[in-house]
Amino acid sequence: MTQPSQTIQVSQQFxxxxxxxxxEAADVIACQCPSYLVHLLKEVKEFHRYTHECIQxxxxxxxxxxxxxxxAAQVEMMLSHIIFELLQRENLIDEQNNLDLSKMAERARAIAVQQTVGRNSCA
Structure with a gap:
């Protein structure tokens, strides 16, 4: 049974x-690059907010x-651009900047399965 595609509109200002x-869509063991980049961006955004509190x-x-x-704003912009471009390079964003979360999750699962099968095969 196929699940309906989940998409979200994205821009370089996540x-x-x-x-x-x-x-969540990329959260598998296969490749943590998207999750890792998102984590970095979230930390930079939090630091950016924190600096505004410090000013007060x-x-x-x-x-x-x-x-x-x-x-922090420059680092945030750079990381956002990197994530956006990564998603484009992986053909996960369409022409209207919709990110297909199901496609992203399915691709990550397929990579994880492929890695698992490769580890378990006899040489």
């Missing part, structure tokens, strides 16, 4: 919900935290 969906709580250090915030 929301936390989109990042979670990508991570430590106004005497505002210039340092403004600089840190700007640097």
């Amino acid at each position: 929301s936390d919900e989109q990042l979670l969906a990508i991570c 709580t430590s106004p005497q250090d505002a210039s340092t935290h403004d600089w840190l915030s700007a640097q």
